[in-house]
Amino acid sequence: MSISTSPAPPRTVTQATGNGPPVRHDPPIIVFENVSKTYGNGAPAVQDVSFTVRPRDFVFVVGASGAGKSTIIRLLIREETASKGHVIVEGQDLARLRHRHLPRLRRKMGIVFQDFKLLPNLTVAQNVAFAIQVTDPGRSHLKEKVGEALYIVGLEDKLNNFPTELSGGEQQRVAIARALIHRPRIFLADEPTGNLDPDAGWGIVQLLLQINHRGATVVMATHNREVVDLSRRRVLAMEGGQLIRDEQEGQYLKEGEAIL
């Protein structure tokens, strides 16, 4: 280890743009650096993918079935590790993250999936509280925190219902409330609208946009074309494991691209 004589470089750089005031750029919260992932001995599910996500970004990851969207989410929560390259979250290379520090990473993240993953024998409030009970039992003001999370997703009046008594959209909202309970800085969603009708799906996307507005970085994998085109947010388009497009205020499809 060497002793540095000069002060550490600033964590935030200011960049001048062509016209207008300088734009502040926070250091990236997520970095993919030439990441490849091969399951077993098959073809690579993700191949040489590089991108960065800055804090408070909202990113859609789009692509056809099998393009590698879920793999990117699984790499981010370190359910899988990269076969090549580096996945870096908040400055931490996930390949070097020790297994026993995995819970710390997961508590920084909110995660929701297409299939909600609610426990059917627990009420709405119990499902949300579960995330705290198994990570920080004895945390004070549990009821208030659960109430607050359910208020954000608009389900404060369904506290004592069971998941089977809710619509799909409402169930996904419960999953989002549970994911919010640790106040995550990063929110990941893998096909959150996949099981929902267009209206309910759009409601969920609105909610994610609102969560993003409150300060969380959001990465959402989807093949819901309408949602992407209406939202006008950054799009990472995947095809056969490769990143073929990275566009601010992007569209689901670009002219000339095959129907995904």
Place this chain on the structure above:
Amino acid sequence: MNPIPALRFVVRVALQNIVRNRGIAFASLLTVTLTLLGAGAAVAVVSALDGVLHQEETQASVLKVFMADHVSYASILNLQYNLSSEPSVLKASFENKDQAAKQAASGLGLGNALKILQQTGGGNPLPASINLHLRNIGAVSAINNQVSTSPLLYPGPHPTDYNKDVIPRLERYIFAAQLGGAIMVAVVGAVALVIITISVRTAAFVRRQEIEIMKLVGATDWFVRWPFLIEGVIVGVLSALLASAVLVGIGLLFGSGGNLALGIGLRFAGLVVLGLIAGGAVLGSFGSFVGIRRSLAT
């Protein structure tokens, strides 16, 4: 982490696991009880056998040192004193010619022959002896070598007497009994372990969704593991208590005079019960640890 709500959560989930999967939990309780019963019975039998063999062993470790007829009583006393101060000698007692004759007459069909010999002036052909009770079988040949060259001893090819054959035979019996007991305990232990592992693996499979969510929201491995470990310990300890109740019940039924069956003392029985409880707890927690490992892999 606050321990009290954590403990409440862990115990609640453990009890729920048992109640919800009561079929497999009952099966594992029953089989673990049976295996612990086997282990307890094996320990009891080996211990009882060991006691019997030990008794045999002390009998077998009597060494007769025959005295020549001309030896003075003072020299005999002197030799007896010297031998009794040997560390391996428990007791050294003198048996004179008359006692030897009486002993022989009572034990064997030689009574009449001896009587005739004495009445016809033939005298008593049996030598006097110092009878040594040794602490253990192993000391017999050492003492034998030490005394057999003494000029005080009965002349002839057999100045001393002990049953050479019975000693290694008894040692083999003891070894076989201990080995058999150990193998039986090991086998039933392995069976119990496999059953608990299967039962916990089933509980973990039933709860796979819950475990998945726990890992997703950032629960530690230990937090996931604890309820299953406690479940294993509960099943193991309950099985041990059941097995102990059955064993002690049978022991009381066939026991007598403050002892259980096979002459097993209450103190020893208490130790066996404690051992079964400890064994059940260890089997339960270890089986759970193995059973839950696969669920924690990713």
